[in-house]
Amino acid sequence: MQFSTIFFDLDDTLYPASCGLWEAIRERISLYMHDFLGLSWEEIPELRRTYFEKYGTALRGLEANYPIRREEYLAFVHDLPLKDYIHPDPNLRAALEGLSARKVIFTNADSAHARRVLNVLEIASYFDDIVDINDLEPYCKPMPESFQRVMLRAEENNPGHCVLIDDMLRNISGARKMGMRTVLFGTDHAESDADTTLLNWIDLPNILQQLENYPS
Numbered sequence: 001m002q003f004s005t006i007f008f009d010l011d012d013t014l015y016p017a018s019c020g021l022w023e024a025i026r027e028r029i030s031l032y033m034h035d036f037l038g039l040s041w042e043e044i045p046e047l048r049r050t051y052f053e054k055y056g057t058a059l060r061g062l063e064a065n066y067p068i069r070r071e072e073y074l075a076f077v078h079d080l081p082l083k084d085y086i087h088p089d090p091n092l093r094a095a096l097e098g099l100s101a102r103k104v105i106f107t108n109a110d111s112a113h114a115r116r117v118l119n120v121l122e123i124a125s126y127f128d129d130i131v132d133i134n135d136l137e138p139y140c141k142p143m144p145e146s147f148q149r150v151m152l153r154a155e156e157n158n159p160g161h162c163v164l165i166d167d168m169l170r171n172i173s174g175a176r177k178m179g180m181r182t183v184l185f186g187t188d189h190a191e192s193d194a195d196t197t198l199l200n201w202i203d204l205p206n207i208l209q210q211l212e213n214y215p216s
Contacts, residue, residue: 142174
């Protein structure tokens with residue numbers, strides 16, 4: 001059996017978490033909560049964490065509790081000089097070039113941010129589609145409905161033919177529950193539900209070949 005679709009997370013997966021971009025985005029989220037909603041700096045960190053855990057993203061939590069404009073929020077929190085943080089990775093490009101499966105970005109960010117990231121990394125041409133937070137509305141990873149939505153978009157009926165590559169344990173768990181094969185990126189976490197882990201993109205072809213031979 002050969003995998004037909006590979007779903008790729010975006011932030012902290014297609015670029016290393018150590019670059020600091022996601023931390024900068026998190027700071028922009030806090031700034032939005034302070035400047036646009038009038039929340040105090042003291043209450044913001046705990047509230048942001050609570051929304052992330054309860055609703056899947058800070059955005060979904062804010063939408064449930066405040067009259068915010070989603071487009072304004074997404075534009076604000078992603079308004080960062082990406083080239084100061086991320087750079088093309090030859091190993092990532094080589095791995096993508098060698099994959100015959102459909103390749104889809106599956107992100108809780110929006111497509112505008114995703115396209116900017118892909119363009120800076122010089123890999124936009126390798127992806128067939130982007131499924132973003134707007135496509136998943138009112139859901140997001142790791143909700144089961146988000147995996148149903150992304151499979152429907154990819155015209156996939158069998159989750160066993162799909163792979164999710166993601167850096168977050170809860171997203172990996174959600175994909176596993178749906179029947180997808182899973183690759184945890186960036187860490188070798190002993191307690192992960194992932195089928196396997198990936199630390200360097202150069203190893204991706206071999207890892208996928210091994211997964212194809214594993215019993216599901």
